[in-house]
Amino acid sequence: MSATATPLPASRARLGLRAGLLVALLLLAAMPVLNQLPVTHPLHVSDFLVSITGKWICYAILALSLDLAWGYAGILSLGHGAFFALGGYAMGMHLMRLIGPRGVYGHPVLPDFMVFLGYRELPWYWLGFDNFAFAMLMVVLVPGVLALVLGWLAFRSRITGVYLSIITQAMTYALMLAFFRNDMGFGGNNGFTDFKELLGQPLNTDTARAGLFYASLIALAASFLLCSRITRSKYGRVLTAIRDGENRVRFLGYNTTHHKLFAFVLSAMLAGVAGALYVPQVGIINPGEFSPANSIEAVIWVAVGGRGTLVGAILGAFSVNGLKTWLTSAAPDLWLFVLGGLFVLVTLFLPKGLIGLLKGRGA
Amino acid sequence: MKHTLLAFLLLLAAALPARAQDAFVAALPGLAGNFNAQAEAVDRLGALADPRAIPVLRALADGRLLKLADNSLVIRDGTATTDVLTGAATEAAGTEVLRINNRVRVALRGALGRLQLVSPDPAERLAAAEAVFRSRSADNVPLLDAALARETVPRIRDRMAIALAASRLLASDPAAKLLGVEALGASSSPEARSVLLEARAANPDILPQIEAAVAAIDRRLAVRRAAETFFQGLSLGSVLLLAALGLAVTFGVMGVINMAHGEFVMLGAYTTFIVQEACRGIPWLLPWSLPLSVPAAFLVAAACGALMERGLIRHLYGRPLETLLMTFGVGMMIQQTVRLVFGAQNREVLSPPWMQGTLMLPFDIPVTQNRLWILAFSLVVLALTVAAIRFTRFGLEMRAVTQKRAIAASMGIRTGRVDALTFAFGSGIAGIAGVALSQIDNVSPNLGTGYIIDSFLVVVFGGVGSLAGTLVGAFGLGLVNKILEPWAGAVLAKVFVLIAAMIFIQRRPRGLFAQKGRAAEA
Amino acid sequence: APSIRPSFAQAAPIRVGVLHSLSGTMAISETALRDTVLMMVEAQNAKGGILGRRLEAVVVDPASNWPLFAEKARELLAVSRVDVTFGCWTSVSRKSVLPVFEELNGLLFYPVQYEGEEESRNIFYTGAAPNQQAIPAVEYLMSADGGSARRIALLGTDYVYPRTTNRILRAFLISKGIPESDIMEEYTPFGHSDWQGIVSRVKRFAGEGKKTAIVSTINGDANVPFYRELGNQGIKAEDIPSVAFSVGEEELAGIDTRPLVGHLAAWNYFMSVDSPANTAFKTMWQAYIRNPRRVTNDPMEATLVGFQMWAQAVAQAGTTNVDAVRTAMYGQKVDAPSGYTLEMHRNHHLSKPVMIGEVQADGQFNIVWRTPGPIVAENWSPFIPENANRRRG
Amino acid sequence: MLNVASIDLSYGASLCLRGVSLVAEPGKVTAVLGRNGVGKSSLLRAIMGLEKVRAGSITWEGRDVTRLGPAERARAGIGYVPQGREIFPFLTVQENLETALAAAPRGSSVDSEIFDLFPILRQFLRRRGGDLSGGQQQQLAIGRALCARPRLLILDEPTEGIQPSVIKDIARVIHHLARDRGMAVILVEQYYDFARELADSIAVMVRGEVALSGPAGSLDEAAVRKLLTV
Amino acid sequence: MSNKPPKGGRRLYLDGVSVVFDGFRALNNLSLIVEPGELRSVIGPNGAGKTTMMDVITGKTRPTAGTINFGEVDLTRLDEAAIANLGIGRKFQKPTVFDALTVFENMELALKAPRGPLACLRWALTGEAKTRIDSTLEETGLLDRAQDLAGILSHGQRQWLEIGMLLMQDPELLLVDEPVAGMTDAETEQTASLLVRIAGKRSVVVVEHDLEFVRALGRRVTVLHEGSVLSEGSIDHVQNDQRVIEVYLGR
Numbered sequence A: 001m002s003a004t005a006t007p008l009p010a011s012r013a014r015l016g017l018r019a020g021l022l023v024a025l026l027l028l029a030a031m032p033v034l035n036q037l038p039v040t041h042p043l044h045v046s047d048f049l050v051s052i053t054g055k056w057i058c059y060a061i062l063a064l065s066l067d068l069a070w071g072y073a074g075i076l077s078l079g080h081g082a083f084f085a086l087g088g089y090a091m092g093m094h095l096m097r098l099i100g101p102r103g104v105y106g107h108p109v110l111p112d113f114m115v116f117l118g119y120r121e122l123p124w125y126w127l128g129f130d131n132f133a134f135a136m137l138m139v140v141l142v143p144g145v146l147a148l149v150l151g152w153l154a155f156r157s158r159i160t161g162v163y164l165s166i167i168t169q170a171m172t173y174a175l176m177l178a179f180f181r182n183d184m185g186f187g188g189n190n191g192f193t194d195f196k197e198l199l200g201q202p203l204n205t206d207t208a209r210a211g212l213f214y215a216s217l218i219a220l221a222a223s224f225l226l227c228s229r230i231t232r233s234k235y236g237r238v239l240t241a242i243r244d245g246e247n248r249v250r251f252l253g254y255n256t257t258h259h260k261l262f263a264f265v266l267s268a269m270l271a272g273v274a275g276a277l278y279v280p281q282v283g284i285i286n287p288g289e290f291s292p293a294n295s296i297e298a299v300i301w302v303a304v305g306g307r308g309t310l311v312g313a314i315l316g317a318f319s320v321n322g323l324k325t326w327l328t329s330a331a332p333d334l335w336l337f338v339l340g341g342l343f344v345l346v347t348l349f350l351p352k353g354l355i356g357l358l359k360g361r362g363a
Numbered sequence B: 001m002k003h004t005l006l007a008f009l010l011l012l013a014a015a016l017p018a019r020a021q022d023a024f025v026a027a028l029p030g031l032a033g034n035f036n037a038q039a040e041a042v043d044r045l046g047a048l049a050d051p052r053a054i055p056v057l058r059a060l061a062d063g064r065l066l067k068l069a070d071n072s073l074v075i076r077d078g079t080a081t082t083d084v085l086t087g088a089a090t091e092a093a094g095t096e097v098l099r100i101n102n103r104v105r106v107a108l109r110g111a112l113g114r115l116q117l118v119s120p121d122p123a124e125r126l127a128a129a130e131a132v133f134r135s136r137s138a139d140n141v142p143l144l145d146a147a148l149a150r151e152t153v154p155r156i157r158d159r160m161a162i163a164l165a166a167s168r169l170l171a172s173d174p175a176a177k178l179l180g181v182e183a184l185g186a187s188s189s190p191e192a193r194s195v196l197l198e199a200r201a202a203n204p205d206i207l208p209q210i211e212a213a214v215a216a217i218d219r220r221l222a223v224r225r226a227a228e229t230f231f232q233g234l235s236l237g238s239v240l241l242l243a244a245l246g247l248a249v250t251f252g253v254m255g256v257i258n259m260a261h262g263e264f265v266m267l268g269a270y271t272t273f274i275v276q277e278a279c280r281g282i283p284w285l286l287p288w289s290l291p292l293s294v295p296a297a298f299l300v301a302a303a304c305g306a307l308m309e310r311g312l313i314r315h316l317y318g319r320p321l322e323t324l325l326m327t328f329g330v331g332m333m334i335q336q337t338v339r340l341v342f343g344a345q346n347r348e349v350l351s352p353p354w355m356q357g358t359l360m361l362p363f364d365i366p367v368t369q370n371r372l373w374i375l376a377f378s379l380v381v382l383a384l385t386v387a388a389i390r391f392t393r394f395g396l397e398m399r400a401v402t403q404k405r406a407i408a409a410s411m412g413i414r415t416g417r418v419d420a421l422t423f424a425f426g427s428g429i430a431g432i433a434g435v436a437l438s439q440i441d442n443v444s445p446n447l448g449t450g451y452i453i454d455s456f457l458v459v460v461f462g463g464v465g466s467l468a469g470t471l472v473g474a475f476g477l478g479l480v481n482k483i484l485e486p487w488a489g490a491v492l493a494k495v496f497v498l499i500a501a502m503i504f505i506q507r508r509p510r511g512l513f514a515q516k517g518r519a520a521e522a
Numbered sequence C: 001a002p003s004i005r006p007s008f009a010q011a012a013p014i015r016v017g018v019l020h021s022l023s024g025t026m027a028i029s030e031t032a033l034r035d036t037v038l039m040m041v042e043a044q045n046a047k048g049g050i051l052g053r054r055l056e057a058v059v060v061d062p063a064s065n066w067p068l069f070a071e072k073a074r075e076l077l078a079v080s081r082v083d084v085t086f087g088c089w090t091s092v093s094r095k096s097v098l099p100v101f102e103e104l105n106g107l108l109f110y111p112v113q114y115e116g117e118e119e120s121r122n123i124f125y126t127g128a129a130p131n132q133q134a135i136p137a138v139e140y141l142m143s144a145d146g147g148s149a150r151r152i153a154l155l156g157t158d159y160v161y162p163r164t165t166n167r168i169l170r171a172f173l174i175s176k177g178i179p180e181s182d183i184m185e186e187y188t189p190f191g192h193s194d195w196q197g198i199v200s201r202v203k204r205f206a207g208e209g210k211k212t213a214i215v216s217t218i219n220g221d222a223n224v225p226f227y228r229e230l231g232n233q234g235i236k237a238e239d240i241p242s243v244a245f246s247v248g249e250e251e252l253a254g255i256d257t258r259p260l261v262g263h264l265a266a267w268n269y270f271m272s273v274d275s276p277a278n279t280a281f282k283t284m285w286q287a288y289i290r291n292p293r294r295v296t297n298d299p300m301e302a303t304l305v306g307f308q309m310w311a312q313a314v315a316q317a318g319t320t321n322v323d324a325v326r327t328a329m330y331g332q333k334v335d336a337p338s339g340y341t342l343e344m345h346r347n348h349h350l351s352k353p354v355m356i357g358e359v360q361a362d363g364q365f366n367i368v369w370r371t372p373g374p375i376v377a378e379n380w381s382p383f384i385p386e387n388a389n390r391r392r393g
Numbered sequence D: 001m002l003n004v005a006s007i008d009l010s011y012g013a014s015l016c017l018r019g020v021s022l023v024a025e026p027g028k029v030t031a032v033l034g035r036n037g038v039g040k041s042s043l044l045r046a047i048m049g050l051e052k053v054r055a056g057s058i059t060w061e062g063r064d065v066t067r068l069g070p071a072e073r074a075r076a077g078i079g080y081v082p083q084g085r086e087i088f089p090f091l092t093v094q095e096n097l098e099t100a101l102a103a104a105p106r107g108s109s110v111d112s113e114i115f116d117l118f119p120i121l122r123q124f125l126r127r128r129g130g131d132l133s134g135g136q137q138q139q140l141a142i143g144r145a146l147c148a149r150p151r152l153l154i155l156d157e158p159t160e161g162i163q164p165s166v167i168k169d170i171a172r173v174i175h176h177l178a179r180d181r182g183m184a185v186i187l188v189e190q191y192y193d194f195a196r197e198l199a200d201s202i203a204v205m206v207r208g209e210v211a212l213s214g215p216a217g218s219l220d221e222a223a224v225r226k227l228l229t230v
Numbered sequence E: 001m002s003n004k005p006p007k008g009g010r011r012l013y014l015d016g017v018s019v020v021f022d023g024f025r026a027l028n029n030l031s032l033i034v035e036p037g038e039l040r041s042v043i044g045p046n047g048a049g050k051t052t053m054m055d056v057i058t059g060k061t062r063p064t065a066g067t068i069n070f071g072e073v074d075l076t077r078l079d080e081a082a083i084a085n086l087g088i089g090r091k092f093q094k095p096t097v098f099d100a101l102t103v104f105e106n107m108e109l110a111l112k113a114p115r116g117p118l119a120c121l122r123w124a125l126t127g128e129a130k131t132r133i134d135s136t137l138e139e140t141g142l143l144d145r146a147q148d149l150a151g152i153l154s155h156g157q158r159q160w161l162e163i164g165m166l167l168m169q170d171p172e173l174l175l176v177d178e179p180v181a182g183m184t185d186a187e188t189e190q191t192a193s194l195l196v197r198i199a200g201k202r203s204v205v206v207v208e209h210d211l212e213f214v215r216a217l218g219r220r221v222t223v224l225h226e227g228s229v230l231s232e233g234s235i236d237h238v239q240n241d242q243r244v245i246e247v248y249l250g251r
């Protein structure tokens, strides 16, 4: 349909990629099923692999959201981890409320940390989080509103490039410090742990794991479709144009503030969803998630995979995290060398990221 | 020197009644007892005014007083040991070092202070006046009176006067007390205030005078506190400035997002450590190891920077964001290398004597020496950097190359060399920052990580490419932080600073010292 | 040192998980613990292993990242199938792995002092509970020997351990008749390096006419700049003594301690303890690490004690089965380097002696006070009122 | 003398110059003409060393410079006025001029003749290059190239955006530099009359090849114009 | 000046406009009126303020003083996008196109259509739009390069692309800064006739140094000098004005 159909070899590559993606998706979807096979079965997939893959899927959603902002709209956010963490905290608050009287101190309403920090009653901003729908709303709303406010202020005053990156970094850093404070009522350094159940399901069962896994997978697929719909529309090209020459776009009559804001807020919401799915799977959310290093790591996944291509972002998230998991056990003393070296090699030899390698072969 | 000391000791001894001799001997065994007995013995020795007590008490304070198996005490001096009573050299076999605790240390300070009030060494007298002031005993009044009468050095006199006032406050004579209150109220030291407050309970009769004196001190202290806060802000600013300066070159001028910047700072700190270890063999050199480290750290970091630029970054010009990925990777590797070579633990970098302690500026404003040095040092480094960039041919070529690489080359500028030198220069400055940071922070593989965020914030807040912006940014953030800290607490102050910086950038979207005009849009 | 390798039966090795950060901010503290476990494993193997089986260490790097701790814990238990794990430092790392250990019924030995308020059947806590460190230390400060402090500045890093400890201490101080106005409480972020303001505020706080002392729950890296600032602002132990709960020999190794002589630390072990077990420990450690100047510290000792107890318990149970080992652990005794015989109680905490040490010029501690014997841990502090109606589980 | 011998240049897969040969002699002005996108700028960039040639060679003053980088060529006496001005936006006018001294003998300074030619530059010495108007920037770019006192000057559409009176001055200067100083000049121009008036020889390019070349006098204007309009 | 103003056409009105950069007056009390449908040439020495004038009209630079109206609307209160949406299009002196997009996509972006994010998201290329783009590409000689990235175009081709984009915007007022720089003589003529054709339906302001071209446009010429109007009239009139010869044309 598009008049901008790329020359033949590239589109064949794209076709190959799509097929690859579909196969990958099916393989992923099969994992919890294979997990049910007896341990001795050759196709058995271990609990560990299922749970860790679920986590990577969440990272992939985060990478996707970052790629939308950075790869397409040119907004290099060094604070995307904050949106992820906020989504996670919203989910965490819900999970904490669900613990109910099963906490150590047996308080019917207050989470344990509030009890031993001497809270008398639930702070107002915790109200409503016992309701699943409300919590889910907050998962997208809180990051979205933060992105809206920050983005509106920043884009309106035409803060771009590194200035924007550093502002977003300052944002996540400030949030980290704030959430570390015990007085904030979010559990301080320890954050939230010891979750019991979600939607009536105990969390430490295979069923719950599989459920969360599928929820994440569906969220990933949906985000991917949404992002690819966006990037292939004219709006996507406006974003690219803004990335390369925002001033010029304004003279064409586009209000770039609105365009960037739309992309940024959407991206933040996706990140929030990723965080919300992540928390019950890893069982903890704490201010460390706000640390600027985490956000930078997410940028790195996208860069390794290939900035400006959605598949690349997903690929990057999976490969970097997969490697990290493997190396931190296989070579606990040397993994930083291997991973650091990999980053160097990718930038030197794969300027388009891993995806460039795949596309190059497909052509 | 030795001669005068001897004469002085004789003089003191001659003035003593004979029975004191026995008291000295009688007090000694207490020094080998438990902490209680020790403190008591020290007090007694201090009250004796026997010159022989001085070396014994000093030895006890320094951990050089040993107990022999037969319970007699000896003093170790280097390798030699001498008997406390006879002064004869003895064998040190089977000895046990006498240990003390804080309580004994407090007693020692008071005792030594009393004994040394009339020492010929002015430094000792000053310390003694200070010690006597802190030990706060009514018994000191006559001693201080006598010492004050002989004292000529004004600084010591002042100190003695305060000590005397404090001692008088404890005395029973009401007139003396009032004198004491008055004298203390005229000072501006927090310790004097503390003494006054302590005295409130025991002296209800002169409470109004005491309160007035405290209020007078408070007024002076408020001014002093403001000055102190200001200095602390400057000092924090100077640290930020140092950490950010290298980045202002590699990032501000060259546009390379160098995530390994912190690691270069860390390398500088480790170089300081190595230079110090190398100097350990040559004792007279040791205090100078820090100045020696400055060129060494510059060279080490610059060499690493040049290597990184030539080997890696040069392939990425025109793709600035990729440098983020690459330098992040390099940073990881540098950090782990250091961890494997030096271990994950902190390394100890000593402060040279001239950087220790607190200096009193006029109006009794205390500034810590090391901070003062770092402040001065940061300004020097800034000045040199500005000079190098603004006023040298190298600086011109550096700016030309980073603005338009290909065109600079067609003007005959050897861009490769300029790039390598520029990056080496920026990295070298980072290394120098490491030397300074080794004086206030951990020397550990994580050293740099703690500064990278602040550094980027400072450079960006000031305006990329503007050294003046970096300067103002660093000091601005430092001051605001320190002004907020007292009422917001350290954590919130930092949060507020970050938020303030974010809001401020709204007003000046390209930093404080933004490049304006057409040029900036090109 | 080369040792004659004992030959082991065909039986599969016993796997010992080591879950300590080797990179990131916690590596500073945790690498030494990793080495301690490895040393113990080597020594145990030299002695013929346990139950005739060889021990095999499985080391992973959770990289100071809490969710990664959980992931690595799951990997150790589910993939590497370790029989026991030694690891974690900081409560949040422990809290993040706790559900995993409970779900998969693993066994974790946690070697660092903490705020208490926890008790898991899958964790053995070999570090101190607040009553084994904080309270005796403050009691000492208030005693005549400690300087009869009547005004206390509680300085800490802003996280749960200092917050909880200080809450307990505050309650304790008030019970001792110290008014609220004589307690100052201040928190800083992790890795805080600019202490100028706080130290001068403490100085001011001390200038109110009462003997003042500092109680520091400052964590990790931040201690070095803190002590440097104390030294530079001339705060001598004679004037304002400070007692720290997180500063040991390892931390002091990075500072010039001469200006700090007399400041205090409270632990359950000091390297300077004079006991045969400690001499053996020090020699073994310095030989293992091939550095005659390397120091030992409290969490290392706690690791060692935990390891020895576990080894005894396995030998006693005749199996590495977690439930059996757990039962065998209760009442297990070890002659610890601290010079006391420590016992594991049913509350999963050790009885421990408390010692107060003064910093010396050589970076070691001079032990100026110690409890007559080990104290039983109160992991549920009586100073936290909510503990009264706690659910027993 | 500059001798460009049948060079090929390509961007990725697409060949942009095919067997282009060109000679520039001291004291002579060689004009290169051609429609948009035929490869004129690419040719000049190849001569300057900014693009690597795939085949063929470039010799300058008897020395093979094909493999040299742009900086070395500049130091060998080649001056370049790029298309689109390309001045350093954040350097002042003075500093912009000074950059070119890298290729000049050590210790030399900015020639005051340049200010006589472009008085506006003297007036705006402290203003940043990027703030100048388009035409002022173009004047700066020419002045900068002259600063290095090159023996070969290559100019890519130097009159673009310059007011008529200054164009006349530029023509006079180019004439003067070639005739009196013996400088070799290569001039790419769209402004035919300007080229016609100055050039000693002309080469017309069509789609990456030299279609027509020869001494200015010998070429038929109609034929040239035809090649420019197709 | 026979063209009748189109219905609803607005006139551009500048009065007393000054722009000061750090003390330097780039525009000095400039007043200028462009009637609806008028084709106006503006010439003047380098640095006279021609580009700056376009900058203040399009909102890139805020005037230090003066009023600028387009019809009833006060342009000094609007931002670039709003001004563009009023129907004021611009071609820059230094061609600026989107390098990462193809020539076709550049045109598509410029094509007149709703500009909001959601509208862009829903937008689809209709046959009509495609024909319009193609015919404009044809006219600018870029049809065979439609699928190439704009980044690889030569200087002259970028000029054409930018003119093409300006046409796609279908603006009411066109501001064209040096359109024929880097064009051959034949192309220059072509451009002149293109602009003449456009004018009448729309207003056009052209800045150019090529006097042949200005002559070919054959309309009213304004000469700027040091930020204000030096002379105004037909091309012959200004060419013979001594002051114009002095500062601009040279002898």
Ligand SMILES: Nc1ncnc2c1ncn2[C@@H]1O[C@H](COP(=O)(O)OP(=O)(O)OP(=O)(O)O)[C@@H](O)[C@H]1O
Pocket: D011, D012, D016, D034, D035, D036, D037, D038, D039, D040, D041, D042, D043, D083, E151, E152, E153, E154, E155, E156, E157, E182
């Ligand atoms: N970096 C590049 N990558 C791919 N193609 C390029 C690149 N640069 C130029 N081209 C192509 O090479 C051809 C010649 O370009 P060049 O700039 O040399 O033309 P020109 O003759 O100078 O044109 P003009 O008169 O418009 O300046 C053009 O078709 C252009 O699209």
Ligand SMILES: Nc1ncnc2c1ncn2[C@@H]1O[C@H](COP(=O)(O)OP(=O)(O)OP(=O)(O)O)[C@@H](O)[C@H]1O
Pocket: B516, B517, B518, B519, D127, D131, D132, D133, D134, D135, D136, D161, E021, E022, E024, E025, E026, E044, E045, E046, E047, E048, E049, E050, E051, E052, E053, E093
């Ligand atoms: N940001 C700025 N700071 C200082 N001076 C400026 C700035 N912007 C423009 N100028 C000056 O304003 C004057 C007007 O510039 P303008 O670009 O409008 O001229 P112009 O008429 O378009 O010239 P040209 O024909 O060369 O394109 C010039 O002298 C220029 O140097």
Ligand SMILES: [Mg+2]
Pocket: D040, D041, D042, D083, D156, E154, E155, E156
């Ligand atoms: Mg060209």
Ligand SMILES: [Mg+2]
Pocket: D133, D134, D135, E050, E051, E052, E093, E177
């Ligand atoms: Mg102009």
